[in-house]
């Protein structure tokens with residue numbers, strides 16, 4: 001459901017139509033809802049500890065991360081093969097709130113962001129709009145969001161130019177702590193079921209001309225038990241790299 005306050009009524013009803021939810025003026029007493037306010041769109045929970053999350057690129061932890069300008073050294077950038085001389089087209093096939101994609105776009109890559117949940121896609125669009133208005137437009141212009149299931153998109157990759165890199169960060173239980181863990185729990189409550197990880201990896205490997213990169217918890221088994229060619233460790237995560245060499 002969508003609750004809106006101080007937001008233009010036309011924008012609120014367009015959003016409610018887009019995600020197929022009823023619109024009301026006040027937050028509900030229970031459950032999850034989208035809260036559209038003058039300063040942006042959030043996903044909130046009314047039951048249990050009150051909590052809201054939204055796509056944030058230039059404020060909060062993400063803003064701090066990108067402000068430090070250390071993107072070339074970030075493991076995700078190296079895992080995707082982005083260098084000063086080489087900026088491949090990356091398809092982030094499990095876009096979520098676009099944080100990883102923003103790091104890649106900050107490093108100079110054009111990133112297509114595929115997200116199958118219309119609610120998460122709406123949060124992503126809102127975050128990109130606010131980030132562009134806050135001065136990050138040069139980076140967000142390299143981020144191209146699509147509301148689509150990656151399994152379908154990757155199956156149709158033969159009919160269009162193939163991406164150099166497909167990046168995957170499928171969700172799984174019990175992997176993040178602190179604020180990120182709470183946000184993940186909120187997303188898990190929102191999102192129906194899991195995706196077919198074997199099919200996702202197989203289609204990504206068939207589509208990518210250079211490599212597929214999979215984000216995992218640093219102690220987790222490889223996605224679909226498929227060993228990567230190599231991996232790069234992050235702080236609490238690791239990036240498994242599958243070379244495809246089809247270019």
Ligand SMILES: C[S@@+](CC[C@H](N)C(=O)[O-])C[C@H]1O[C@@H](n2cnc3c(N)ncnc32)[C@H](O)[C@@H]1O
Nearest residue numbers: 094096097098099100115116149150169171195
């Ligand atoms: C852990 S989140 C990704 C977080 C993201 N890497 C970030 O930095 O914000 C996983 C996301 O993948 C999406 N997803 C899962 N399976 C998908 C599929 N087959 N196609 C598109 N999106 C998918 C989920 O809806 C969820 O939003």
